[in-house]
Amino acid sequence: MNAIVESITKEYNNHILEVSTSQNETYLTVKKEIIMKMCDHLYHHLDIPLVCIFATDERKEEGSFKIHYVFSVDREDAFIILRIDIDGKNPRYPSITNKVAAANWYEREIQDMFGLIPVGHPDPRRLMNFEDWPAGVHPLRKDFDIKTKPPRIKGEYAYRRVEGEGVYEIPVGPVHAGVIEPGHFRFSVAGEPIINLEIRHFYTHKGVEKLFENISLDKAVFLAERISGDNSVAHAVAFCQAMEKIAGMDIPPRAKHIRTILLELERIYNHIGDIAGIATDVAFSFGAAHANKLKEDVLQLNERITGSRLLRGMNTIGGVRRDIGSKKDEILVSLSVIQRDFRKLMGLLFSTPSLMDRIETTGRIYNDIAKGLHVVGPVGRASGIDRDTRRDHPYAAYREFNFKVPVSKAGDVHARTIIRGDEVCESIALIEQALWSLPEGEIRIKADDIPDGNALGYCEAPRGETIYWIRTCGNKIERCKVRDPSFCNWLSIEYAVLDNIVPDFPIINKSLSLSYSGNDM
Amino acid sequence: MLEILIKTIKTGCQTTKYPDVPEAAPEGFRGMPQLLSDKCTFCGECVRVCPPGVITITEKNNEKTLALSYCGCIFCARCEEVCQSDAVKLTQEYELASLTKEDLVTIIRRKL
Ligand code: SF4
Ligand code: SF4
Numbered sequence: 001m002n003a004i005v006e007s008i009t010k011e012y013n014n015h016i017l018e019v020s021t022s023q024n025e026t027y028l029t030v031k032k033e034i035i036m037k038m039c040d041h042l043y044h045h046l047d048i049p050l051v052c053i054f055a056t057d058e059r060k061e062e063g064s065f066k067i068h069y070v071f072s073v074d075r076e077d078a079f080i081i082l083r084i085d086i087d088g089k090n091p092r093y094p095s096i097t098n099k100v101a102a103a104n105w106y107e108r109e110i111q112d113m114f115g116l117i118p119v120g121h122p123d124p125r126r127l128m129n130f131e132d133w134p135a136g137v138h139p140l141r142k143d144f145d146i147k148t149k150p151p152r153i154k155g156e157y158a159y160r161r162v163e164g165e166g167v168y169e170i171p172v173g174p175v176h177a178g179v180i181e182p183g184h185f186r187f188s189v190a191g192e193p194i195i196n197l198e199i200r201h202f203y204t205h206k207g208v209e210k211l212f213e214n215i216s217l218d219k220a221v222f223l224a225e226r227i228s229g230d231n232s233v234a235h236a237v238a239f240c241q242a243m244e245k246i247a248g249m250d251i252p253p254r255a256k257h258i259r260t261i262l263l264e265l266e267r268i269y270n271h272i273g274d275i276a277g278i279a280t281d282v283a284f285s286f287g288a289a290h291a292n293k294l295k296e297d298v299l300q301l302n303e304r305i306t307g308s309r310l311l312r313g314m315n316t317i318g319g320v321r322r323d324i325g326s327k328k329d330e331i332l333v334s335l336s337v338i339q340r341d342f343r344k345l346m347g348l349l350f351s352t353p354s355l356m357d358r359i360e361t362t363g364r365i366y367n368d369i370a371k372g373l374h375v376v377g378p379v380g381r382a383s384g385i386d387r388d389t390r391r392d393h394p395y396a397a398y399r400e401f402n403f404k405v406p407v408s409k410a411g412d413v414h415a416r417t418i419i420r421g422d423e424v425c426e427s428i429a430l431i432e433q434a435l436w437s438l439p440e441g442e443i444r445i446k447a448d449d450i451p452d453g454n455a456l457g458y459c460e461a462p463r464g465e466t467i468y469w470i471r472t473c474g475n476k477i478e479r480c481k482v483r484d485p486s487f488c489n490w491l492s493i494e495y496a497v498l499d500n501i502v503p504d505f506p507i508i509n510k511s512l513s514l515s516y517s518g519n520d521m
Numbered sequence: 522m523l524e525i526l527i528k529t530i531k532t533g534c535q536t537t538k539y540p541d542v543p544e545a546a547p548e549g550f551r552g553m554p555q556l557l558s559d560k561c562t563f564c565g566e567c568v569r570v571c572p573p574g575v576i577t578i579t580e581k582n583n584e585k586t587l588a589l590s591y592c593g594c595i596f597c598a599r600c601e602e603v604c605q606s607d608a609v610k611l612t613q614e615y616e617l618a619s620l621t622k623e624d625l626v627t628i629i630r631r632k633l
Contacts, residue, residue: 219572222597286529303550307547307611313551313595348525
């Protein structure tokens with residue numbers, strides 16, 4: 001870690017204004033003119049992924065806005081955070097999207113939420129504030145009151161157009177056929193193959209980050225739990241870990257084990273559900289029914305051990321709220337039955353030609369695209385990105401256990417299905433290890449007062465790397481940035497569908513398992 | 522094909538007769554919270570901690586009223602956790618569908 005920081009401080013010596021370190025996070029305040037060069041250097045030359053960009057409004061304390069670029073040094077379990085100051089009177093800064101494509105949505109988000117303009121952004125359209133939202137109103141600025149109801153105005157959104165002989169446009173959504181959340185997909189097709197897709201989201205943007213700033217600490221974890229319904233545990237754990245890091249708190253070992261078990265149970269039911277979805281979308285209803293049955297078995301197990309099918313209400317700052325140690329045998333027995341059935345099911349799925357026909361080579365995301373967009377989680381791993389927060393930045397009790405991180409290079413629906421299947425088996429093995437070595441003792445420690453400070457909380461949700469950055473002040477949340485994995489992965493669908501036929505879109509979409517709710521925060 | 526057939530027969534019927542035959546939620550289930558008027562001291566602690574703020578306490582005409590609405594309850598059991606008098610408990614009840622909002626409120630009162 002020191003070596004990397006040293007090398008960049010040497011190289012950019014004249015441009016670095018301040019260096020500070022807290023635990024595994026190194027903050028470098030740099031001049032804004034150099035930011036594009038530094039990000040490019042870290043991302044492309046040192047191969048350090050950019051995992052989040054967010055802004056803070058510190059005009060009151062420091063007289064400026066700040067933008068933070070979070071880089072994850074996976075090899076050394078560390079983070080480098082570049083920080084630039086932006087004067088409130090001239091809220092402009094150089095965009096890095098032309099060099100680092102992964103910055104695209106973050107910069108547009110900051111433009112909408114804070115009114116800071118990324119100069120040179122290739123697509124400066126609005127992202128979250130829709131066209132009926134008045135100009136100059138930026139909800140995450142500190143002087144924007146949460147009760148404000150801005151008037152609606154008239155405006156229009158310009159979609160990219162693909163024109164040519166025989167090119168048709170197919171608009172889908174935002175209202176869909178099933179009970180799912182809203183999102184707009186605009187396909188351009190030439191015959192059957194898709195030649196372009198543009199997605200538009202954020203129809204249900206709820207202002208979660210603003211809500212965090214207006215809620216007391218003990219209630220905030222319940223809000224985090226509800227950001228993305230089926231990734232409840234992951235969000236709650238990432239939130240709690242950030243808080244515990246700020247407080248310098250080491251939670252009891254038993255709580256760490258229980259968190260690990262909950263996180264893995266969540267991964268199991270999500271992955272099996274996704275596999276069921278893929279089977280449904282290729283009309284292999286037999287496989288879908290069996291996978292759904294297995295998912296239901298896991299949900300009922302969840303309910304029996306925690307009282308909640310989606311494992312909610314279990315995490316709290318300082319540990320967990322319920323002990324599940326007494327249910328050890330029940331969990332082990334249920335999981336061994338589920339594992340046996342699951343293995344059989346996967347064997348059956350992969351030996352069914354009508355299914356394989358549809359998923360092999362479908363929806364390919366090439367490694368360079370996945371890297372460029374910073375695709376995370378099982379989708380990234382299916383495209384050859386060997387990253388997993390559990391291994392690279394171990395949290396909860398993961399340091400103590402052995403597990404493999406399955407990776408594949410193929411990048412198609414088939415690869416994503418295999419990765420999920422393998423991860424389910426790894427998760428079951430992890431739960432077994434955690435239960436066998438479950439330490440005795442407390443499950444939570446008191447955490448009434450959290451000191452002022454800031455820290456990153458991170459976690460590998462079923463969908464991938466989930467990141468929180470929280471700053472507390474006076475026992476309140478001053479800023480809470482949430483980065484859900486779907487925010488990184490949604491754009492990859494625009495590439496995955498290219499050259500595929502329209503009827504394969506649902507399978508590709510399912511195999512990417514993208515959350516609207518986690519994205520439209 | 523044969524494999525699928527065998528598996529189907531082996532798995533058998535998986536659906537249950539619910540709602541014709543009621544199904545009890547397991548022990549420890551976080552269901553509808555219940556207020557116990559004889560135990561409650563109207564201290565207001567549950568009101569303070571409830572994340573969605575669905576418990577309210579009011580005082581009028583020398584009478585204290587504690588009302589809990591299930592419409593927004595997230596079944597987090599914070600109320601149960603903080604109550605010193607065991608006056609609020611989460612039950613195993615989960616069938617909460619109703620035609621009116623009024624059905625979804627439980628109220629206890631105490632004359633001062
Ligand atoms: S239910 Fe318990 S916490 Fe709530 S007012 Fe009554 S005694 Fe106090
Ligand atoms: S269970 Fe939670 S949401 Fe429901 S009333 Fe109690 S504290 Fe409020």
